[in-house]
Amino acid sequence: MPLKTARVEEALEQPQAIAEELVAGIDRIERNRSRFIAEAVRHELKRRQRQELLRSLQEPHPDSLITAELGLETWSQGLPAGDHNLLDPSAGVPLHWEREKGWQELDA
Numbered sequence: 001m002p003l004k005t006a007r008v009e010e011a012l013e014q015p016q017a018i019a020e021e022l023v024a025g026i027d028r029i030e031r032n033r034s035r036f037i038a039e040a041v042r043h044e045l046k047r048r049q050r051q052e053l054l055r056s057l058q059e060p061h062p063d064s065l066i067t068a069e070l071g072l073e074t075w076s077q078g079l080p081a082g083d084h085n086l087l088d089p090s091a092g093v094p095l096h097w098e099r100e101k102g103w104q105e106l107d108a
Contacts, residue, residue, distance in 0.1 A: 068095075068096070068097045069097070093105055
């Protein structure tokens with residue numbers, strides 16, 4: 001049950017009011033408050049990780065753009081001796097980066 005807007009503004013001035021209302025809300029629907037909070041935190045952490053991953057795919061770090069421009073095969077040739085079998089460039093799907101669209105499959 002979400003907090004009402006007027007109550008939120010009032011609660012922000014008194015942080016304990018938020019906690020009391022949240023605890024009461026949890027207690028109305030769940031017997032094990034600790035488990036509920038742990039599940040909620042895990043869910044929120046996963047959501048934020050997915051959100052950060054999507055953001056990083058939409059706006060990659062400049063260093064990863066250099067690697068993308070080189071191509072996986074060229075990049076792998078720069079690995080130290082003895083590490084040549086760490087990846088198989090032929091095992092993946094060929095992609096390229098387009099600033100306006102993000103990662104795109106190469107046309108066959």
